[in-house]
Amino acid sequence: MSWLYSFTLTEGILSGLFALLYLAYMARVISTAKKLKVGYSNVFIKLLIRTVYFILIIVAILGPSFGESKREVKSVGKDIFMLVDLSESMNAADIQPTRLEKIKFELKNIVKAFNSDRMGIIIFSSESFMQSPLTYDQNALNLFIETLNTRLVPNAGTDFGPPLKMALEKLNAEESPLTQQKSKVIILISDGEDFGEQTEDVTQDIESQGIKLFTLGIGTERGSKIRVRGGFKRDRQGNEVITKLDSKSLRKLASETDGQYFEINETNNDVSRLISTINKIEGELRDTRQVDVSANRYYYFLLAALFLILLDVLASVKVIKI
Structure with a gap:
């Protein structure tokens, strides 16, 4: 007993x-x-x-619990990669307190919403880097999210190609327990235009493999100055740079991969809709176990x-x- x-x-x-x-x-x-x-x-x-x-x-x-019996426990889930733009424009304050701080807050909500799924983080600007591999460890994910800042990556423009390619490779890695592509998800988060040349080729691979790609744009049409050390960022002519949300590239990506575009601006926050949409995607059965249970x-x-x-x-x- x-x-x-x-x-x-x-x-x-x-x-x-x-x-x-x-x-x-x-x-x-x-x-x-x-x-x-x-x-x-x-x-x-x-x-x-x-x-x-x-x-x-x-x-x-x-x-008191007694009376042993067998119960089948099924593990069903998805693999989700979050691709986070860390270019300098993410320091803009048109979304309070800044675009990046708002994204960090929402990323923690996304992690909490998918506690039974494996999640990973890739950071990028002109290059991409693995911040966290796919894991079930929510504490580790939240720790990685908290450390995100624009100094982690070189700032030479925004290129969607490298992070998408890295996410595709990791989702298709041999050690992945998932075989159904429909249970693999990519979330691309950015505020700007894509200046890369490889994006279209990677997008075609994602679309052909049936992997779901969702894009999340953050920023406003009026834009904001970019705060840097000693003031605000200036162009070569000495003018203060104003960064605005450019959703065109993000919308195009979502459209070409049969995904969906979401946005965070001064009046709207689509993160809850994003979570709801991903929740509707059917997870894959990872394994089945027989466990001994006793009833109260x-x-x-x-x-x-x-x-x-x-x-x-x-x-x-x-x-x-x-």
Whole structure:
């Protein structure tokens, strides 16, 4: 037999109060019986009944489990790569507090929403780097998310090709337990135009393999200055650079891969819709296991206690024989 809960201070206090109060009650009955010079042996019958159902109630509270049985446990899930743009424009503050800080907050919500799926993070600007391989470890993912900043990658423009290619290679790696491409997802997060030349070829591979690609744009049409050390970023002519959300490339990517485009701007946040859309994708069965389980049988003890309580109430026993 195993127990759902352990015997704690609460149960100890209840047991102590029961024993103390009942001892005081018995002492009073016995003292009265002796003064009247009558028998009092029936008090022990009541003591036995009440002690038994009190113990049964305590046992029921602790949740006794017994009766071994086999249960099939299925592990179903998806593999999801999040591709995060870390170009300098992600420091713009048209989305408060900045585009990047907002994305970091939303990435944690995405990780929380897919706690039974493997997730990974790839960071990029003109080049791509693996920040976190596919993992179930949410704490590790949140730690990697918290450390994201634009200094982690070289800033020489935005190229969607390298991160998409890296994600495709990792999703198709031999060690992946998934064989169904429909259970593999890529989320590309950016605020700018794609200046790469390899994106179209990688996009065709993603589309032909049936891997779902979703894009998430962040920023506003009015745009914002880019804060850097010592002020704001300037172009070669000395003018302050204004960065605006350019959703054209992101929309095109989503359209060409039969995916969907989502956006975070000053009035709209599509992250919940993104999560809902990915949740609708059918996961793949990873493995099936047989586990030993035991059921909580507290109700047996509770029913027995209720029966004894009813018997105690209805049965009339003379505690003092006169």
